[in-house]
Amino acid sequence: LYSPKPGDLHFTYKGVLYPTVLCCPETFQKLEGFEAREDDVVMVAYPKCGMNWLTFILNEIVFLSAKKPQSPDIPVIEFGTPEKLERINKQPSPRVLTTHLHHDNIPSSFFKNKVKKLVLFRNPKDAAVSYFHFHNNNPKLPSFSSWDEFFQQFISGKVFYGCYFKYMLAWNNYVDDDDVLIVTYEDMKKNLVAGVKQIAEFFGLPLTQEQIQEIADKSTFQNMKANYQETHGQFGQFLFRKGDVGDWKNHFSPAQSREIDAKFKECLGGTNLEAKLKY
């Protein structure tokens, strides 16, 4: 097992790069035997696709529908020490569990036990811009000297959690599975009420129209940003940046935009997922 040395900013596990500030190899190894439950409320998303937003919504749905208070633990299963996993193992159902892991590195029990998985995607151009600012604003992560430098690393997959295009492609064979719901950041922005309703119904957690509206009101970008101290502490200051669709237009050169389009076509051209996402 690889042990990062003091001062190492990242380590590699199964060929993918991870930040030592958030993850450790011992937890990854322990995760392989993790037992997911049939009624776990699971979300999968590549970094910067809006995972904290949807985690907030999932917690609210579970709180209102199943009357279960939020757990104090960070629900990202691969973050933190193996002891955190011990605590998650003891949590009552339904648990909200999230992960940034590539499909093939998610513990097998999440598939074997037919656990329902919400899979969240975001336009790769906006995800890249968000990722760049997150690196440069968060002092705990390595920073980049320029957008152009980050762009090169992103498109060649040399970023934490690896190549986003391969990450997306790995879900292509599962888009129509009963236990998978594909949701996009863009659709959630377009109609938050419809998104909350669809997600609650998918997980079989019934809500009234008033409760759906209440969750949608609480989870707008403006409201979540205004309350970040309470909900996310200091980490929130790096998280709620712009919350827009299309900020990539303020960063990408025309050539970079064409390069991402070509990469997307090369990896996802002609697939079910491409038809579903329309990026």
Ligand code: A3P
């Ligand atoms: P930007 O950097 O483009 O603003 P993640 O949670 O996966 O790290 O994703 C972070 C991105 O989600 C950030 O994008 C952040 O602003 C956006 N985000 C967070 N809360 C949001 C909300 N309530 N509505 C819309 N976007 C939100």
